Amino acid sequence: MCMNQIYSLRELAFPHLVRYIPFTTYPGATDCLRNLSELSCSSNIYSEFFYQLSHICHEIQSLNITFNNVISNGLIQLITVQKNLKYLTFEGFDDLEMVIPLLTKHSTNLMELNLYGHLPIPLSFIADYTNLRELVLSFDRHYGFENFEILQDVSLPRLQILKFSYGGSNQDYLIKFLEWNGKNLEEFTVDGINNDSINLAVAKFCPNLKSLFTVFLKNEIETLKIIFNTCQQLECIRVWCGGEYLPEDVLLKVVANHSPPKFHELKMNYECKGKRLFINWKYQNKDQKNKILPYYEQEDEHEQLNEWLNQEWWIRKRTERLSLLKNRNENERSMDRNEIVRSDELISRSIGLNRRNERFNERLNERRFGDWTDRSISIERRNDLLNEQFNERLVEWTDRSVGQNTNEWSNEPTLRDENDKKLNPKEELESFFTNWTNRVPKKSFSLIFISQNCSITTKLEVKKGSVEVIEKYKELGVIKKFEIIDFYDFEL
Structure with missing residues (x-):
């Protein structure tokens, strides 16, 4: 072990698959780990590991914990002794009953809270996090906003990033939350929810939004226009395309003609649906x-x-x-x-x-x-x-x-789509980038395709003519970035 060769370790990742290694007792371990600021680990690592860290590391700022059935007592101790915890991520949990009471101590320091769980948990403790800048809540699609009611009237005055994955039956709670906290939001993600009223609430309560990921059905293109008109700071939008969602050609026309002056990045999600026949x-x-x-x-x-x-x-x-x-x-x-x-x-x-x-x-x-x-x-x-x-x-x-x-x-x-037999991707892209080139003020554009549940390429990508158009406008400097990304490699 080279603990005494590392003057000050800042980041440590320790998965549960790692066998018992008492490196915290090695010569030089105390000096090496004293200034540790980022820790990623599993909840069921042997308690002695956490107990040793809790005696050495008191200035951890970022803590990422993946839950695996058992919560080590040593982990509870480690969370308790931290003095400046700012970024907290819990993944894969079913129950946080033992952990939530410990978080109260960190309510004034915590700036980022990410919860990725299987089952809903009581969310009332979030109301105390008045300095929270980022909040990510992702639960099983069957539960969604089940416990969100208690937060609908909570004010988080410094909240800038809000992300939800999947939602329950009553989305009025989220709309009410946006009414209280939407003014300062710069990034908003709401995936797995088809509700036009949420998008209209974004247009009404989130005027300073810079990045948006939401769902529009194919008959909701007017709502997108409203968002473009009211959210004048918007720089990036990510939407689902095809099938029951927005048609690609319609989306491109609206982006070219209605997006606000600072807009420069479009991310298009694709998913194979049953209604798309063959x-x-x-x-x-x-x-x-x-x-x-x-x-x-x-x-x-x-x-x-x-x-x-x-x-x-x-x-x-x-x-x-x-x-x-x-x-x-x-x-x-x-x-x-x-x-x-x-x-x-x-x-x-x-x-x-x-x-x-x-x-x-x-x-x-x-x-x-x-x-x-x-x-x-x-x-x-x-x-x-x-x-x-x-x-x-x-x-x-x-x-x-x-x-x-x-x-x-x-x-x-x-x-091939039943209602999309005459799609001409080359003409669509050529028309879009021609319009984009003539925009004032001029701004380079980023186009990103995100594919899910489908091993085929998108309709816009598959034609050689489309590639030629993209390469043409990359050389002209109109396209700043063009990427094709797998959905599961893309962050929420």
Whole structure:
């Protein structure tokens, strides 16, 4: 151990997987740890570790604790002895009954409080944090604002950043809270809530907002215009796009024509929804073989999709030409359901996407789009979508989507929306950046795509023409930053 070689350690991360190492007793440990200011650890680390730290470290400013069933008594002691705790993060907790009373001591110093829990906890203690600058509350989607009522009339005069993930049935509490505390807010996040009244409250009570992440349904574009008109300090907005949310083309037009003078960054979230019928996977090899991936996703993004994947619902197809798809029903009746079929011409399969389930991830990695090997395929009826009905939709779709531009095959997947067949991403982007270039005052623009529950690229990204437009305006200095980020790598 090189404790005596480190004059003053400022940051320490100690996960629960680390075995017992009594480094706090090593020569030089006291001097090394005396000025420790940041600690990240698990709640169930052996108590002796925390007891030793509590005798050495009294000036920890940032404490990040991940809860794992057991709360060590030594951790309670460590929190108690701190003199200048400013930044506190609790993750993965079910109950904070033992910890909350200790936080009262730090109410005047605490500037940032982040709570990521499974179950709701009493929130009344937050009312004492009069110097709080940042508040993040993220609970299970089934509970949301269950205990938020007590905070609806609380005033936090220095609060600048407010973030919520998921919300319950009564969002009036949050609106009331914004009425009291919205004036000084610079950043507001409310994810997992589809409520236009909250967005209107933002427009009314948050005039100094600089960054906003919220949900707009596709018929709520006028609300976005109102926010742009009233929140003149707004610099960045993050929204969901496609499906039931804002259409991309409409969003771009509103941003170009209605965003306030300081606005310069747009973050667009994407998520595959069940109502988006199919993905057209077009691929050309030396034999000009067409391979189609029908995609049908259940409304429930978690339970049903995993159940569906576990049952391995595969679609069997035995054909030499796409036109033979129309005769599939008749051919199917003559086949034994357990027959092993080899199909070199076409393999169609359906998968569900849910990254939150580890078991799902393992299966998904084995079943990526590019894996077109011969397989044993079975037919299952699923959620009243009968084989005959599915075949009709598949044939109708393939007639419309496949073979129309046989010289323009692409190995990129294209997401088709029932109401979005004429989307021209290149023209949309060109029009947007042309308008943006002519804005006064001129400001470089940042465009960020955030993809969730979907292994395909976005409609704006997938076309080569879109990339050309983006590269063009990057060279001109109009685009400052362009990124494509996975949802789970993006902070709340």
